[in-house]
Amino acid sequence: MTADAQNQDNERPLIAHLLELRTRLLRGAVGLAVVLACLLPFANTLYGYLALPLLAKLPKGGQLIATQVASPFFAPMKLAFFAALVVAMPWLLYQAWAFVAPGLYQREKRLALPLLSSALLLFYAGCAFAYFLVLPMVFGFMARVTPDGVAMMTDISAYLDFVLVMFLAFGLSFELPVALVILSLLGWVTPAQLREGRGYAVVGIFIVAAVLTPPDVVSQLMLAIPMCLLYEAGILAARLVAPREPQRA
Known part of the structure; x- marks a missing residue:
């Protein structure tokens, strides 16, 4: 067989993989576009639901404001794209x-x-935890500490950015058990090392919570405490899947 023929035989699997990758990317993009097209007509409704945690804590008659001309259009569109990405994530x-x-x-x-399924469910759980528990407590705290004579009127774009950051922070933080299991499977850490480093992990968790959340104690504790519990869950899960060390004679 000539060198040219061998090169052609080697290139065929690569071309097949590239074609398969293109097909999968196109299917993923089409699925995301379909979900986005279905959500766009309800963009304003979605934003109304997203604003409920803040509106419920404002004084009677309080509302969000738009300080930029195009904010009433782009803010709901941005939310619709984020929601489409979350909904289409399984696909x-x-x-x-x-x-x-x-x-x-x-x-x-x-x-x-199981790891992919768990990661997806934990991300959804983190977003739900942020929306139903964390945001109402944070906005309630902010409303109580607002000085007298100051009207709490938030721009819709700034509010959306704040909430999306909270969703990502809690959604990604809830992936801690999956991360620990993966590290254990790779052999980088063992369940025993995770137990021994529990104190350092708690300190690191509180530092991460202070960085990712607003500068108030409520939101920091609301992120740090679940992460500590998830760390313990990750240790238990790592014990189930980690390779067993050979017993010494």
């Missing part, structure tokens, strides 16, 4: 899974599916 993850699954061993497949 996007499935496309990524369908691309990489043929190259995985059977044991890796058995572990990857």
